[in-house]
Amino acid sequence: QQQVKQSPQSLIVQKGGISIINCAYENTAFDYFPWYQQFPGKGPALLIAIRPDVSEKKEGRFTISFNKSAKQFSLHIMDSQPGDSATYFCAANTGTASKLTFGTGTRLQVTL
Amino acid sequence: NAGVTQTPKFRILKIGQSMTLQCTQDMNHNYMYWYRQDPGMGLKLIYYSVGAGITDKGEVPNGYNVSRSTTEDFPLRLELAAPSQTSVYFCASSRSHTLAGGGADTQYFGPGTRLTVL
Numbered sequence: 001q002q003q004v005k006q007s008p009q010s011l012i013v014q015k016g017g018i019s020i021i022n023c024a025y026e027n028t029a030f031d032y033f034p035w036y037q038q039f040p041g042k043g044p045a046l047l048i049a050i051r052p053d054v055s056e057k058k059e060g061r062f063t064i065s066f067n068k069s070a071k072q073f074s075l076h077i078m079d080s081q082p083g084d085s086a087t088y089f090c091a092a093n094t095g096t097a098s099k100l101t102f103g104t105g106t107r108l109q110v111t112l
Numbered sequence: 113n114a115g116v117t118q119t120p121k122f123r124i125l126k127i128g129q130s131m132t133l134q135c136t137q138d139m140n141h142n143y144m145y146w147y148r149q150d151p152g153m154g155l156k157l158i159y160y161s162v163g164a165g166i167t168d169k170g171e172v173p174n175g176y177n178v179s180r181s182t183t184e185d186f187p188l189r190l191e192l193a194a195p196s197q198t199s200v201y202f203c204a205s206s207r208s209h210t211l212a213g214g215g216a217d218t219q220y221f222g223p224g225t226r227l228t229v230l
Binding site for chain 1: 116143145152153154155156157160162168170202204206208217218219221222223224
């Protein structure tokens, strides 16, 4: 049973544009929502994370928006750059042994 | 710090063969994890460990075994390789203490092992 649904599967954005990736979760016990970035041939790396006590978190060009009542959260990449081209995974955690449930991933391509 | 290291990087197995994927971390993390990544499926948790001598099943444990004799090492064993185990395998680790207010800590991933079973 998939507990974190991610969309879209792939995304093409022009340089300088805004990339938006959405995730929805089912389990209200989740209390930590990270986004991981993965480049080809590499392992995922933490990009940004949010906890449910805030509605937004911003780090540079990356922002997480969190809607607890709708059980949804999204990643916004402002001023997208070709170097942002990667696969992005949302995830959620229940706090038990820090285990993560991952979304299926979004392949982002930023074109010139 | 090297972080999380995995060996080998690539491996081709024949059906029925066995092998061990190695994972080592030098961050003194208590928590360690094994995931498999298949195209379009995200990462699925195979096994995890909360400390030396303690392991537990994740979402997709069938066909795999693990052990945790030290804090640093968390090997994954495939006993009878099957084509369905063709995948990219990632090991990860994290601290065991939680941040103030609860919740999870960052998982640090290794570079992965690409396994093909023919």
